[in-house]
């Protein structure tokens with residue numbers, strides 16, 4: 001009982017909920033040039049901060065599917081907990097025609 005309460009608390013602190021969109025990659029704010037086939041993510045200005053997460057991994061889950069992506073860019077149009085994925089990463093979770101999907105994600 002106590003253990004499961006603690007586990008839920010840890011999960012709720014470390015996971016974020018927001019919308020995922022996708023964008024066409026290139027030279028990112030982290031200083032790396034990426035291709036659309038790379039599994040990368042752009043974070044909101046709030047999450048990106050001064051770029052301390054650059055090169056770090058993020059796990060993104062949508063309808064039971066989870067992918068791992070690398071932080072490469074800043075998303076100026078994103079809400080605080082929204083993320084912007086490369087086209088390949090987005091399409092690993094859902095059809096690109098959806099354009100925007102609700103996801104949960106965390107720093108791995």
Ligand SMILES: *[C@@H]1O[C@H](CO)[C@@H](O)[C@H](O)[C@H]1NC(C)=O
Nearest residue numbers: 057058059066067068069108
């Ligand atoms: C994501 O990374 C975690 C931790 O390294 C690993 O356990 C998991 O298998 C990876 N998932 C995918 C889909 O690559």
